[in-house]
Amino acid sequence: MNQEGQIRLSKTDIPVRTKAEAQDRVDQIQAFRQELTLLEQEQVLVLTHEQQTGVARYQQQILHYLASVFDTAGTTKEKQLGLGLAITASSGTLALAASVFFFYFQFWGGLPTTTQVQIVTGAPVIGLLCAAVAAMTGRFPSLARLFTIITWLCFVLNVLLLGRIYNCFPSAATVLAYAALAFVLAYAVTSRLLLVAGIMSLSAFLAAQMTIWKGWYWLSFYEHPEYFFAAALLFFLLSLIPHRLFTGFSSLYRICALLLFFLPVLLLSNWGEISNLERSVEQIETIYLLIGFIGSGLLIALGILLRWPEVVHTSYVFFTLFLFIQCYNWWWEWMSPYQFFLVVGVVAVLMFIGLKFLRYYLFQRNLQRLLCA
Numbered sequence: 001m002n003q004e005g006q007i008r009l010s011k012t013d014i015p016v017r018t019k020a021e022a023q024d025r026v027d028q029i030q031a032f033r034q035e036l037t038l039l040e041q042e043q044v045l046v047l048t049h050e051q052q053t054g055v056a057r058y059q060q061q062i063l064h065y066l067a068s069v070f071d072t073a074g075t076t077k078e079k080q081l082g083l084g085l086a087i088t089a090s091s092g093t094l095a096l097a098a099s100v101f102f103f104y105f106q107f108w109g110g111l112p113t114t115t116q117v118q119i120v121t122g123a124p125v126i127g128l129l130c131a132a133v134a135a136m137t138g139r140f141p142s143l144a145r146l147f148t149i150i151t152w153l154c155f156v157l158n159v160l161l162l163g164r165i166y167n168c169f170p171s172a173a174t175v176l177a178y179a180a181l182a183f184v185l186a187y188a189v190t191s192r193l194l195l196v197a198g199i200m201s202l203s204a205f206l207a208a209q210m211t212i213w214k215g216w217y218w219l220s221f222y223e224h225p226e227y228f229f230a231a232a233l234l235f236f237l238l239s240l241i242p243h244r245l246f247t248g249f250s251s252l253y254r255i256c257a258l259l260l261f262f263l264p265v266l267l268l269s270n271w272g273e274i275s276n277l278e279r280s281v282e283q284i285e286t287i288y289l290l291i292g293f294i295g296s297g298l299l300i301a302l303g304i305l306l307r308w309p310e311v312v313h314t315s316y317v318f319f320t321l322f323l324f325i326q327c328y329n330w331w332w333e334w335m336s337p338y339q340f341f342l343v344v345g346v347v348a349v350l351m352f353i354g355l356k357f358l359r360y361y362l363f364q365r366n367l368q369r370l371l372c373a
Helices: 019-041 049-070 076-110 113-137 141-165 172-189 192-213 218-223 225-239 249-270 281-306 309-331 337-372
Strands: none
Touching: 019 049, 076 141, 113 141, 113 172, 141 172, 141 192, 172 192, 192 218, 192 225, 192 249, 225 249, 249 281, 249 309, 281 309, 309 337
C-alpha cells in the first residue's frame, strides 16, 4: 500500500492467467455492484461510508489493472466495441488472405521461377515475424492472430505452388504438415480459428491414411465417412486434457469431435450404400439411425451431468435432425403436406414439454441441495 492508501496490485495478487478469466472477474465486480445497490435500496445490507469507499477503491484498482494487462471491457459499450474490433479483425484477415490468394494467381504466370520460389518461401516467414512482433508487445493479440492466420494460409499456398513448380504430386503428408503448423500457431497465440483449421487438417489426414491402408487413392477419403470416427474419438479425448490457459479450446475440441461423429452417422443413416459394412443398405441405415438416436441421447445426458453446454446443444441439434428426417422417411409419402407438418409440429411441442419438465426437475433438485446445505 502506498502513501495515498492505494493497493499496488500484481499478478500474484489476482489469480488471473487468461483474458477470459480477467473478463469474468470484471463481470463479477459489475454484478456485485448492481446487487449491492439493490440490497441497499431494500435495506437488506447497508455499508458504512468507509466500507463503501474501501470496496469501491479496491475494485476500481482491480478493473484498472485488468484493463491495462488483459485489455478487458468494463461496460456494455466497451464489450460491443470489442466485438466490433473482433469482427473488423476477422474481416481484415479474410480480405488480406484473399488478396494474397488472388495475387498469386494474377501475376504468377509472368514471374520467373526463381522469383516464384522466393515469394512462396518468404511470405510465410514474413507473416510469422510480424505475428511474433505483435505477440511480444502484448497489446495486440488480435493482430498477432491475424498474422498467424495469414502465415498459415501462405504456408498452404507455399506447399501447393512449390509442388506445381517442381511437378510434385500431393500426398497425405502435406495435409499433416498443414495440421502441425496450424496447431503450433493456434496454441502460440490462442487462435480458435487456427485450431479449427488444425482439427480439419488432421481429420483429413487420418481419414486419408485409413483410405491408403485400404488400398485406395488418398484423395478419395471423403467418400468414406466412417474413416472420420477415429478423428472424432481422438479430439474428444484431447478435450479431456485441461486447457486453462487456452480459452475455449476444450469446448471447441468437443464440438468438432461431435461434428466428426454425427455428420458421418447422419449421412450413413440415409445413404447406406456408401458404407464399408458388409450388410444390406436397409440394415446399414437402420444401424446408423439407432446409433444416431442412442448416441445423441447419451451425449445429452453426459453433457448435463458434466456441465458441458456445447455437448448438450450440439447433441440436441442432431437428435432433432435424426428425428425429423426419420419422420420424413416414415410419413411424407403417404401423408398430405398439412398432415405431415401437423405431426411434426405436435412432435416438436411434445419435445418442448418434455424438456420443460426436465428443466423443472433439475431446478427442484438443485433447490433441495441448497436447502439441505
